[in-house]
Amino acid sequence: MVEAMQHMNDEMYMRQALALAANGVGRTHPNPTVGAVIISGGEVAGTGWHRGPGKPHAEVDAITMAGARATGSTLYVTLEPCSAAGRTPPCTAAILRAGIARVVYASSDPNPQMAGGGAWLQGHGVKVTANVLETEADALNRPFLYAHRLGRPYVIAKAAMSLDGKLATRRMDSKWISSELSRKHAHALRAQCHAILVGSGTLSIDNPSLTVRDVPLVGRPPLRVMFGSHAPAFHADYHFADGSVPARLYVCHENRHIADWQRAGVDVVKVDGIPLMLRHLAVDHRWQILLEGGGGLHAAFLEARLTDEMVLYQAPILIGGSDAVGLWQGTGVDRVKDAPRLVNVSRKMLGEDLLIRGRVVYPEA
Known part of the structure; x- marks a missing residue:
């Protein structure tokens, strides 16, 4: 007693x-x-x-x-x-x-x-x-x-998607799937992270700012990060290289475009895959990463079992089409029992959008 x-x-x-x-x-x-x-x-x-x-x-x-x-x-x-x-x-x-x-x-x-x-x-x-x-x-x-325990950052994957799980149309149009309330919530989420990560496709197609806007920011702004097999062609109008926020490219292979990015003040680091990129970010004290990539990068992280949490903004629209961009591009899983599952799931309405958030649990290998 x-x-x-x-x-x-x-x-x-x-x-x-x-x-x-x-x-x-x-x-x-x-x-x-x-x-x-x-x-x-x-x-x-x-x-x-x-x-x-x-x-x-x-x-x-x-x-x-x-x-x-x-x-x-x-x-x-x-x-x-x-x-x-x-x-x-x-x-x-x-x-x-x-x-x-x-x-x-x-x-x-x-x-x-x-x-x-x-x-x-x-x-x-x-x-x-x-x-x-x-x-x-x-x-x-x-x-x-x-x-400290795993030697890598905690990875939160964020995506705005339609009811049928599409991130963009077949013509790569995605503005705006989510509502203004959802976008404001996403900026508050960015403010809690130490780096915002996209792939080379998102960088080239969307020209994202990857900054925190309209919400208070405590501490240094999140690092802009792009991961890709190689550096994409540089364009002077890319927000990524405007100098307002530190930016870094992680590439697996060198090419002639690297020098252009470096001249624009962007840090370029060669790594052999996503795990080594995450280790490098952890050493730099970037311990919470917001993954905002397209279906290819989301797939790479899920297949490597490196996505730890998901934040999904589901809008009440249908996009359709087999060529539209899905949340998990590629082959996915063969059996339902092999599918990652969200646990400790919370749901909240943001205007007409449904916010779904949960930790990712992977089946035993």
Whole structure:
């Protein structure tokens, strides 16, 4: 009975810490979002959340608010306390100095330079409970966790499509399938990402701006990225190379057009395929990527099992035609049981459009 009550209290207070951590989403990169709550005598004595690089960590914020009440208290924090100094001193030392008796955390820190805080605290006499509401905490820090655990960014695929799954007509016309409300939502999504990725076909046909418009932008703008087998011919009127936002071409093969792009100030990187491009982006701290390509690039990512989440804006129109551009070009899957599936699906009406969003789960190979 006592253990069950303790577990219920741990989850209740951890949910408060998660709500605090959510304040930092989009503000803390490349640091994780973290929230903390200190409980003393059954009451909240201190709260905190990380506001960005160089700012106090959530634990330190909460300890400062709690003051003397931190002694003998329980600290709830959404990420394992850091055990090494970075831009700020390690939180484990601050916890020990404050006299906190017990620490409850959700996610384990995947950063090898900062991990091990829980074990360090246990070794210094602090009671530690790990992995309380870990799944919920991980959801707040997917880009951070993917970069450190998998060495690649978290990939969100975004597409506006018709009821019959078409991204464009057979003449490559796609303006505008989605509504103004959907497009505004898409710009808010862009603002949360560190790079916006298209293929060479989308770049050449649509001449996209790949910028964040009409919504607030926190931090640096997303990097414009194109991936293709080779560099397309350069045209001076391409928005991609207008210099307003940093831009980068990833190509698998060199050709004579590369020099033209470089003269226009566009970074060109040769890579051997999509996985190496993603690894290069992760090293550059581009940890959340918005994939806005056509059916070919969407197909390449799905077939490589590299699309992690999908955001689909479905308009109440029918385009039809076997030559129209579909969301997943190419052969697709042979059997329904081999199809990727969306889980944790949310649906919302944006005017006449239906927004569908979910994590992508792939069948076992």
